[in-house]
Amino acid sequence: MAFSKALYFAAIVPSSEVKEKVKKIKLEIKEQFEAAHPLKLPAHITLLPPVPLAEEQEKAFLGTLKELSGKQPAFPVKLRGFGHFKQRTLFINVEDHGPFQRLHENLLQKATNFLPPKLSENLHPHVTLATRDLDYKKFPKVWQAFKNRDFSAEFKAEALTLFKHNGKTWDILENFAFSGRE
Template identity: 40%
Template sequence: MYQNLYFIAIVPPDGLKERVKSLKEELKDKYGVKHALKSPAHITLQMPFKRVAAYESRIVNALEEFAGLQRPFPVILSGFNCFSPRVIFVKVEDHAPIVELHAGLRHILTGKLNFTEKEITHRFHPHMTIATRDLTEALFREAWPEYEKRELTASFTASSLCLLKHNGKCWEEYREFGFIQK
């Protein structure tokens, strides 16, 4: 039976999404790496998982209920970091509120949606990827010195989480779930 591919993330507002996309395009133009362009700018909360289409309404209902209990919080981005030697990302300053959101989400995924331990994201380091997978070690060594010293500052209020769905070619923002408004 065919299964759809999903993941759950915090997606920044459009202006910041475009800024991050331009960084990804710059890396594509300079180094030929384009895999990160297959998804909008985001901070992953739950790595990709597969479910049959009939299960989708359960996912949507659980995420709607969970998000409705969360409070918006600030996200500050500052500079770049890496998972050497294959990933370059925009650095998230204060991990605490995102880690707390992730912990609550894990509880919902395992408790209400029967995610297995294998499916759950365990190692969690909030970040916004701009180069991955097709960034070879050699290209990383070439690109990283430029981004290591480069400045970038931005902030936004995380006021929702997003269910992204793969369309066979790339990831699309499928459903957004708003947090409780103050």
């Protein structure tokens, strides 16, 4: 008997105001550089990359995330400037990685039963603006346009968002409010 699997990933989704600022930049990149892939998702900072889970594991996984979030205090997030990974991905920098790294480590520990054994412990919090369909030949022009450009935004991370792939796109499955004390 084969088990049906779905893909899930966990992220921090910024406030509506910050999501709109990021969306405008993604639309600008689509128009100027023909890279639209990141428009498929709202702005987010990935904490747990896509992992396959048997559908039968979903309820237990949701319970684990709810328990973790109930102990997690909200924390401030500052976004400043732009960065990149090689000539493939353009992103907005997250200033303080500490809270994200701690939350990521907690996720890896609490959800260990659900995660593949070789899931990376490395985390570089960022908000992706262009990737996958960003032609590496166009990357120097994209980077030239953004490397010295000013950008700043702040929001409070108040929930963990779990996305589930429906076969074509990512849907928000559930938001888990942070209710721990600061």
